[in-house]
Amino acid sequence: MVSQSTGGSAQSPRVRALPNLPKATLVERTDITEDLFVIKLEPEQGPLKFKAGQYCTLGLEGIERAYSIVSAPHEPLLEIFVEVVPEGELTPRMHRMKIGDQMSVRPRAKGLFIMDPNVHHHFMVSTVTGVAPSIGMIRSYVNEGIRDHKFYVLMGASYQDEFVYDKELAEFAAKYPDHIQFVPTVSRPNEDRNDGWDGAKGRVNAIAEDVLERLNLPQDDTMLYACGHPGMISDVKDKVVPKGWMFKEERFWKE
């Protein structure tokens, strides 16, 4: 299902990084599905400084876009989980990149979608690539040493092969059962591509409130995070904010 590849076809034109900005070289690429891939970039000027959960700005040929960082600050390579928007400007070009190609990377990472250290419970809801900041926050937390925080990660996708980080989360959950739980849910359980799926079913926004209620978390010691599809975020926000839950969001595009 997951294949390592050098990316692009022999006929594809090479893509070029934006001039006059720091560059990062593509050193690893994993194709997940036809429209999902994970890249690892090595910044020329050394590892990018950022807080887990923040986003960076990547560019090719003068086109720049924001990408949440999957990797944690202690990791030397910048890991990014990308969905190709077929009619988009940048992602089809990124999809043609081969090992050794370069992208521009703005030197400053940005964003407030970071772990709130003042609460102990972190309830994270995401769609597909929107899991990126949660992975960064959890990797960073584990690297710094498990303390008294708990993470509950709900990840939604149409198909089971789109989760990508479910195995990593399962390993964390097995190793730190008192600190990390996760629920992957597929929204199209009856399609062939989901044959054999025995996990949760339904859109992540539809199950989020139920899962939250079942966990019985203390409202004044819990932060909710929603990242990815703007429709999912609006739906979850409309359900939880009026009930008094603290809420952070990162919308990947506007509806």
Ligand SMILES: Cc1cc2nc3c(=O)[nH]c(=O)nc-3n(C[C@H](O)[C@H](O)[C@H](O)COP(=O)(O)OP(=O)(O)OC[C@H]3O[C@@H](n4cnc5c(N)ncnc54)[C@H](O)[C@@H]3O)c2cc1C
């Ligand atoms: C803070 C932040 C973090 C982000 N992190 C990620 C990330 O980790 N991974 C990632 O793949 N993208 C991420 N995005 C989205 C990314 O910035 C681009 O918008 C996206 O990759 C499409 O770029 P494009 O140039 O190919 O398409 P564009 O030419 O910019 O867009 C074409 C159209 O598609 C819409 N669109 C953009 N993304 C999607 C999508 N995924 N599905 C459907 N429609 C879309 C746009 O709103 C626009 O209408 C993030 C966006 C923000 C604001």
